[in-house]
Amino acid sequence: KKGMSLDLATAKENVKKVSEKYGLAINPDALISDLSIGMQQRVEILKILFKGANLLVFDEPTAVLTPQEIKELYKIMDNLIAEGKTIIFISHKLQEVLDISDNITVIRRGKDITTFPTKDATKEKIANAMVGRAVLFTTEKPVVEIGETVLTLKHVSVKDQFGVLKVEDASFTISKGEVLGIAGVEGSGQTELVEALTGLRDTCSGEMILDDVLLKRKTPRKISMLGLAHIPEDRHKRAAISQFNVMENFALGLERDEYSKNGLFNFAKLKADAKMFMEKYDVRPRNIDTAFGRLSGGNQQKIIVARELEKKNNNLIIAGQPTRGVDIGAIESIHKLILNEKAKGKAVLVVSSELSEVLNLSDKIAVMCAGKITGILDRKDANEEKIGILMAGGKLD
Structure with a gap:
């Protein structure tokens, strides 16, 4: 100066x-x-x-x-x-x-568990220290015959609340028994695309068709009733209320269609379901009265996953950042649950910024950059280098 x-x-x-x-x-x-x-x-x-x-x-x-x-x-x-x-x-x-x-320190639940030189480390050793048990890094995909098309997107474009184009001319299909992964750095239009699919945001052009029904201008509830289950990328903003207990969070979005009849709410059924879901999905502690906000990230996510996967009607499952903020043990569990849905013949859309997750779960991979789908690869043809080129807006030879 x-x-x-x-x-x-x-x-x-x-x-x-x-x-x-x-x-x-x-x-x-x-x-x-x-x-x-x-x-x-x-x-x-x-x-x-x-x-x-x-x-x-x-x-x-x-x-x-x-x-x-x-x-x-x-x-x-x-x-x-x-x-x-x-x-x-x-x-x-x-x-x-x-x-x-050069050196690695593992922290679990706020405590320093162990420290060791990197030269002595393996993925298995680190993961074991992180969760206290052996962890599988890849989940074997079930062999499933791909069925008829469940979801079709034709030249879909979406603007944000400020009128800025966030998704431009997106087209793809997902069929029964198929997992489509969407890869891309965060902010590439994935959030707005999922919001449009789930009725949280209008499209400005193009068509979205779920089981032969046009989704344009349908409310989130109507889209859910058509057979769409949604695991949002931000569970606190879109999927849960931290002050509510576990049982109450299991009811969110289902209170009118699955737990009410003739204006009466069926608390007995909700309580029985909540206890059963906690056991089936290994949510800990096994207490339906625990406040959602007091649970670990992994157990919070399991509740959201359980609620969406246990819907009576879920032909299409959209999982946005399904393992964000959860430990490696919960990642293994959630990946198995998603692939179980594939085995049942469901169509699954997985949106993740974790390339390893997309590669582990997907049959096809669509890559987004700056709102555009820059390429769609079969899993057998995909690797990190190819996906990285498309993520940066480049083209494959």
Whole structure:
């Protein structure tokens, strides 16, 4: 600063120097709004380095990055380490922890369970420490004959509440016994697409057809009654009331159609169902009077999954970020439950920012970038590199 004016030339030069020193490759003149999510993250790192920080905490830094951007982040972190910086890297993705760390500390329920050198670690060892038992990382997909089409999207476009186009010209189908996974960094239009399918948002063009019925302008309740079950990406915003107890949360959305008759609510049936669902889906503790908000993330999610999968009519199941915020043991359980629905011949749409989840569950994978479906791959042809290219808006040769 010179007098009352900013010395922008010196600031620009200093930004360039720090950027080049750590391999951040940031243009000082670029507008933040024009940068990719990966580049915006580099700017955040640069801001910290500019202040002279020697200890950097990366908290789930890859959640909104493509596979290629993750590799670039690793290089930047290597440069930081080479310059003598110390990094605390927090992640629930075990492969990332193995790829980037020197030592690993496992925290369970707020306590430091164990610490060991990364050279002595395996996915199995870390997972065992995280949940206290052996965990399966892949779930065997049942062999199911693909049946008739359940859901068809034809050139669907969706705007957000501000009139900004969030989904553009999306087309795909899902059939009985088939799992379609949607991959993409968060904010690529997946949320708005699911909101349109479930009646929470209007489409501005195109057709959505569920079992030969057009969904346009149908209410969420009517769409649910047509046979759609919805596990929302944000269970607290869309699926549960934290202050209500477990039994009451099992009733949400079903209170008029499954637990009421002639204006009378059947508490006895709800209570019996709630106890049965807690046992069947291994929700702990087994107390239907426990407040939903007092349960762990994994047990909260199991309640939402149980409620949606146990509906009398659920030909199409939409699972948005189905394992977000749950431990690796609950992930294993939820994946099995989703694949059980496939085995029953249900059509399933899984939306996830976790590539490993999409690859583990899907028969077909649709990739979204900036509101567009940039490609649809058969699972046998898909890998992280191909999906990463499509996630960044590129094209496959």
